[in-house]
Amino acid sequence: MKIAIASGKGGTGKTTLATNLTAYLAEEDEVVLIDLDVEEPNSGLFIKGEFVYKEDKYKMIPEWEQDRCTPCGLCQEVCNFHAIIQLSDQIMLFSELCHSCYACSELCPTSALPMIPQKMGEMKHYRNGNLSFVESRLDIGQEQAVPLIAQTKEYIDTHFSEKMIKFFDAPPGTSCPVIEVTKDVDFVILVTEPTPFGLHDLKLAVDTMRELNRNYGVVVNRHGIGNDDVLEYCQNENIPVLAKIPNDRSIAELYSRGELVYQKVPAVKEQLIKIMDQILELKNGEAK
């Protein structure tokens, strides 16, 4: 079972929920946490474990072989991402714009653009008791998170059984990296806060999940600040509110030190239990 933890707005508590929920579940069962916020992965600051495996991740880009080039200009013409520019008989490649579609390489009449791997980031795998933790990290200056997310998901699919519960910590927003994380999961937890920004961005996230046809529920974090508009919205739209995590400066302080919260704040543990009960109910419902 795959569960994504996402949010429209950043800083609502995705990572707090992902790390606490998985650490709590790992007290009893095998569970996998995958940090797919590859631009700014933070789960590893809260989850420590024994190092298992590391792999550099590559994307494929064309390399220009000048002595084979005629130069006919077809590569520049076929590239929809403006990653290839021809200046007289010189070809310039902008690898950060390349989407690895292979069109230039395979359509080149003289095979002057073979595809070669270029490092875009790295993936690390750790283990702490029942908890397996995998994180991927985009190299600074790389523009596209999607290929790294896709490759990390492939690693998860081939290394962990389908039955295991897997939590994906998603990046904020609603654009392509979020789609890549959430498009094929069984359930999405949308974390928000009860403020105008939280509500506005929650609506965008809900629209996205509806478009993707995903099952989803909402966790309201910092409950008690702001107003009741988020709860009213969820009620009107028939969106399940899985839990309300109270606003509490001591939670923020624990978080600031990189500590897990649920062992020290009983109210948080209660909410985690509530979330899991509802998700497991869903899982059992599926099994039937």
Added chain:
Amino acid sequence: MKEIVVISGKGGTGKTSITASFAHLGGKDVVVADCDVDAADMHLLLQPDFAKSEDFYSGFIAEIDQDECTQCGICADICRFNAIPVIKTQYRVETLNCEGCGYCPRVCPTDAIRMEEQNVGQWYVSTTRAGNPMVHARLGIGAENSGKLVARVKKEANRIAEETSKDFVLVDGSPGLGCPVISSLSGANFVVLVTEPTVSGLHDLKRVYQLVQKFQIKAGCIINKSDLNPQVCGEIEDFLMKESIVHISNFPYDETFTEAMTMGRTIVEHGNNGLKALLTKSWERVKQITNQGEIRG
């Protein structure tokens, strides 16, 4: 005209609330550009009038004409994004997977595939309650090319600033450090980094600053919620010192941020609070440093 970009790496550090306060303080002398197009929130505080709106077209999606398709399967074979599965004996484009690369129409023997340009959002030119000209946008659901929409918003904001001889363009950037952030940094004169004293805040600040360095832009930093963790706050201050990042100010942990937001206004409009004085001083400092940058060249 100078361009000031506010980013944070980590989300939820107070970046937009702070930028909106600067915008309010700057009033009609400052053009505002909301470049957090993925989750644009600044309009909730600045209440722009959405005077002019325009569709934004960018990128393509392949479309197969089933009448022309001979089921040869070449398109599906060459597609690197698994975007052309066979559904009920027909080759169909899975739009969520299609990158719009345009390879498939070039190999289709019967010209059955067309590339359709995508409407991926809208952008607006407005005037805010404080009188700022403001350019903002809304990216469509799950749309790609947020970097290009950011570039469009910035270009329009710069054009307005040049034409009306404004001193500053103030840009609210997005979290992370991928394409929209890279796009918002291009051409900036000064970067304001908004962080918080948490292990995540520091981690993300360090990463996003590496990106800022690639652009060789002068940077300053505001540590929000600074009293939340004095130890990490000290680590951030050490980092700023080491990297010669201007330490603009520390703001205390203060629920005024949320209260003002709930009222739909900026912090500087929300009564006389301690934050207002800090924000006013910080904005003066940001303007001063941004202008200094020019003298040094």
